Amino acid sequence: MAGLFRPGPLGVDLGSSSVKVIGLSGKKVSIAAFMDVPPVERENETLLINRLHDFFKGLNIIGKEAAVHIPGILSFIRTINLPPMPQGELREAVSWEIKRQLPYPSEDAVYDYVAMEIADSIVVTFASAERKNVQRYIFPLKESGLNVVAVDVAPLALIRALQPWGTGNTILLDIGAKNTEINIIKSGALRLTRSVEMGGDLIKSQLIAEGLSGEESERILREGHAEKLKETLDQFLKEVYRSIDYYKANFKEKTFAEVILTGGIAINPAIKDYFSHMFDIPVSVPNPFDGLVIKDESLRSLGPRFSVAIGLARRSG
Numbered sequence: 131m132a133g134l135f136r137p138g139p140l141g142v143d144l145g146s147s148s149v150k151v152i153g154l155s156g157k158k159v160s161i162a163a164f165m166d167v168p169p170v171e172r173e174n175e176t177l178l179i180n181r182l183h184d185f186f187k188g189l190n191i192i193g194k195e196a197a198v199h200i201p202g203i204l205s206f207i208r209t210i211n212l213p214p215m216p217q218g219e220l221r222e223a224v225s226w227e228i229k230r231q232l233p234y235p236s237e238d239a240v241y242d243y244v245a246m247e248i249a250d251s252i253v254v255t256f257a258s259a260e261r262k263n264v265q266r267y268i269f270p271l272k273e274s275g276l277n278v279v280a281v282d283v284a285p286l287a288l289i290r291a292l293q294p295w296g297t298g299n300t301i302l303l304d305i306g307a308k309n310t311e312i313n314i315i316k317s318g319a320l321r322l323t324r325s326v327e328m329g330g331d332l333i334k335s336q337l338i339a340e341g342l343s344g345e346e347s348e349r350i351l352r353e354g355h356a357e358k359l360k361e362t363l364d365q366f367l368k369e370v371y372r373s374i375d376y377y378k379a380n381f382k383e384k385t386f387a388e389v390i391l392t393g394g395i396a397i398n399p400a401i402k403d404y405f406s407h408m409f410d411i412p413v414s415v416p417n418p419f420d421g422l423v424i425k426d427e428s429l430r431s432l433g434p435r436f437s438v439a440i441g442l443a444r445r446s447g
Contacts, residue, residue, distance in 0.1 A: 140196040141287070141442030144271060146172060147307040147331070148394075149182065151189060152439040159424040163189055164435060175270060182274035192275035197442040199282045200267050202311050202325030206233060206258045207283055209320050211251045220245060220252065228256050240264050244286065246319050253319040257283045280445065285313045285323045287441025288392065291418040294318065298387025299377075301370065304437065305393035305401075307331050310366060312373045322377050326369045330395045333362045351395055356404035363404055389413040396434040 140161070141152040147169070153161030165185045171177040186192055208231055212223055224243050229236040241258035259281075268278050284304060288311075294300045295318045304311040306329045314322040330351055337347035337358070350358050377383060389409050395401055396415045406413040417433035418440040424430060 139443070140191060140194055140276075141439040141444070142196045142198050142271065142276060143436075143439040143442065144182075144198065145306055146201075146309070146329075148435075149185065150436050150439040151186075151191065152436055152443040153191075154422070154440075154443045157422055159419070159422050161189060161191065162424055162426060162429050162436065164429075164432070179270050179273045182270060186275050193277055195279045196271070196276045197280035197282055197445050198268055198271055198276075198278055199284050199287055199438060199442060200259050200264060201309060202284060202323065203309065203327070204259050204263045204267060205283045206231075207255065207285065207320070207323050209253060209255045209322070211253055214247070214250065214252060220254075224254055224256060227254075228258065232258055234260055238262070240281065246317075248317055248319065253317075255286065255320045257286070280442075282442055282445065284311055284438050284441075285320050287438045287444075288313065289315060289318065289320065289441070290444040291437045291441035292390060292392065292416050294388070294390060296387055299383055299385065300388045300390060301374070301386060302390045302392070303366075303370065305329055305366070305391070305395050307394065310369070310393075312370055314373065314377050316383075321381060322373065324369075324373050328362070328365060328369070329393075332365075333359055333395070336362055352398055354398070354400065356400040359401070360404070363401070367405075367408055386411050391415045392418075392434045392437040394435050397432060 143150040148166045150164040171181050228241050238260055239258045240261050243254050243256035245252050245254045272278050294315050297317050300315045302313040308329045308331050310326050312324045333351050334347040402415050418437045419430045419433040
């Protein structure tokens with residue numbers, strides 16, 4: 131089994147309703163493609179494998195090496211501070227800490243870590259998942275023709291893609307179709323991550339419950355006014371504030387510098403405007419394609435959908 135942070139040349143983000151593929155060659159985007167996956171096919175493994183195989187075959191990437199990720203609900207991520215020490219001692223200390231904190235036996239786990247020196251300490255983020263869950267999640271990707279050489283976690287991919295290097299506390303929200311990842315970052319290091327089961331699909335289901343068609347609900351989600359989305363967005367905000375309160379209490383922090391939005395629904399400018407109104411700090415929607423050369427310029431406006439895939443493709447070790 132590949133380590134969680136081993137590099138891979140293609141970034142492949144298999145979400146709950148779509149798959150995104152990114153290939154990078156320096157600053158050039160060699161491959162950028164996405165495909166929506168209907169719920170009936172996403173939930174049926176055989177149908178999913180067939181659909182993915184046809185998609186990957188059309189991109190001519192069958193057999194190519196790829197870095198993928200597992201969703202937050204299947205991963206265990208923690209950040210710890212350690213005193214400066216030699217690499218050999220660091221590996222031993224982190225290994226002991228991982229085994230101490232894991233909620234399941236270490237022999238059943240796949241885990242790895244990244245370390246960053248900050249001031250007079252080493253900030254270590256380690257990620258783990260049960261081996262059986264990793265194997266089950268990546269099985270459709272392997273069966274559809276990819277050579278999966280790395281399994282990562284979304285928060286670290288997002289840090290690489292969006293590069294929130296400010297010294298203040300940054301809230302990074304990745305709002306997907308079914309889940310939202312709430313991440314808090316300081317000086318480029320992940321300090322806290324939570325996964326909550328609400329996303330774009332929740333907004334659409336509430337709009338449909340109000341009598342709108344599925345097509346109209348999708349349109350409002352992508353480009354509608356925030357007033358139509360207010361009820362569900364307030365639920366997102368409640369979870370964000372809960373995470374902020376926990377972070378302040380446990381990390382002895384008082385202020386935040388910025389909120390970063392990414393994920394599919396962040397494309398709707400009304401979402402950013404609403405969050406800007408509700409927070410008393412700047413809110414931004416960075417485009418992970420910025421600074422990259424991309425052949426199909428029409429995909430640039432969809433940049434937030436590709437954040438995780440770009441971060442996976444940017445792995446350096």
